[in-house]
Amino acid sequence: MTLLSGQDPTDLPGGRSRSATAWGLNALGVAVVAFWFVKNGLEQQLPAWVWVVGAVALAAWALRESGRTQRVLVVAGVVMIVAGSLTVVATDSLMIVPVIVGIVLLGANLRVPVWAAAVAAVGAVVVIAVCATVEHASVQFVLGTSGGLLLGVLIGFSRRQFRIAADRAQQAEREQQRAQLLADRSRASRDIHDVLAHSLGGLVLQLDAVEALLEAGRVDDATKRAGEARTLAADGLAEARRAVHALRDDAGPDPATAPDQAVRTSPADVPDANRASRTSDDHVPDRADLTALVDAHRSFGGAIAVQGDATLAALDEAHRAAVVQVVREALSNARRHASGRPVSLSVIRDGDAVDVVVANPLTGGGQGLLGMHERFAELGSSATVEAERSDDEFVVAMHLPVDAVAATEGEAS
Incomplete structure (x- = not known):
């Protein structure tokens, strides 16, 4: 049964995430109670109204298992409690099962006030007590059924707390993931900013020097400066790629642990005329x-x-x-x-x-x-x-x- 399976994490509209075991246990619970209801009813020759009301309680239980909207779930739970309570005494407490299931349903539903299950249980006790008085049932019978309803309230409240804790854990995990994402993006932003500020700023200075040297007719010096500018641009491009890679791939190198270890472009990325100027000692040492x-x-x-x-x-x-x-x-x-x-x-x-x-x-x-x-x-x-x-x-x-x-x-x- 639902209150025993513990496999119904949500009772929300739009479908519930439930395992095949939970569905099987609930279907078995409905079938078993229906079997004994019919068997005992035939043996005891129950009145027609008991058959009708009991059938309504069992139908509401079955509807609860296939319901897909919030209203259907709540209405099914209320019907289970009311109809089941009316037939508890007549069926010798057999129909207490759908009543308890309905109370657990209301108690565990996060969209229903927390007091709803307790109020429903009190109402069910009143109905059972009235029926017991009419049928001349013992006080012990009423107390025993009241204990079962109290157990349903406690189970429903426990499941509610479990769902609240699960929701909070999921929310905390989402917030942690978002915080980690923002931290990674901030780190990548800093790296890209540092690369652009350092490389592009230096590149502008180098190109200004090249222009000045060319105007002065110092072609050899201008060529050397142009080679240094190309090297600086290539290094900046490599570090920018590393920063972007770190943003897209958590397995990439951590900029915080090796910020000054430039990822060199392959020799194929550099023209032959400038390859000689690209040594492993340019700008970046082995140790930061x-x-x-x-x-x-x-x-x-x-x-x-x-x-x-x-x-x-x-x-x-x-x-x-x-x-x-x-x-x-x-x-x-x-x-x-x-x-x-x-x-x-x-x-x-x-x-x-x-x-x-x-x-x-x-x-x-x-x-x-x-x-x-x-x-x-x-x-x-x-x-x-x-x-x-x-x-x-x-x-x-x-x-x-x-x-x-x-x-x-x-x-x-």
Whole structure:
């Protein structure tokens, strides 16, 4: 029967998700009760009204199993309770079964008020008590049937709570999936922004230099600059493809763990005349640090003064990668908004922390600053980043915890 199968997760309109076992148990329940109703009715020669009302209760039970609308389900449950209650005494408590099933149905239905099943049970007890008085049934009979109805109320309430918990779990899972999707999209957006800001900004500077060199008649220097511009464009295209791939495929490389490991295009993607300029050392080192960014900034015609360990040896991989991306953005901002102005980069070890500061004359704002804070927030550590104006400079300051393993290895070496 329904109250015993536990396989009816929903009683919603438009069809219910139920297993073949649940359907089979309910059909068996209807058949068994109908068989004994007919058998006992013939033996006891029940009055005609009992046959009619009992048949209505069983028909409502069967309708409940095939109902497809909310109204049909609720009406079937109410009919089962009313008709079954009227025949409980006459059938020697056999028809208490559809009454209990109807109470469970109302109690488990999330679209019916939670008190509906309890009210229906009380009403059924009243009807049974009145019929028992008319038929001179014992008080024990009424109490026994009342206990069965109370059990139906408890089962219905339990199933309601189970469905509520299941709905909340599904909602939480959907929210978690949406949050993960938004986080992945935000991460890919930051990567694409960083690639475009760094690569395209540097490309513009290189092409400006090419134009100036050609106007000065320095064709060889212009050709060299054009080759560097092609290399920079190819690297930017490769990193943009990696970021798009990470957005479409969760199995792709995590930009947070290897942001500065450019995915190289194959040699076939580069013309023979420029293939020689595309070595594995161009712009991107094997280990993520600030050296390549400093070299690239200088190759773009920028002036930068470096103080401290640009290899970031005291930081772990995750913090080092975040610093590289933030410095990349800071240098790109400096080239866009303060082209030709001097930039300072400081890496200072202070006890168990490392401070990285990038300063350049007057700039700021933009999507990149938001990405800086997001990257550091994802680290889940005490690392912080601040980007603000200070006097006549725009300063990006990072404070990061020292990696104990890296620090020990550095001291040993």
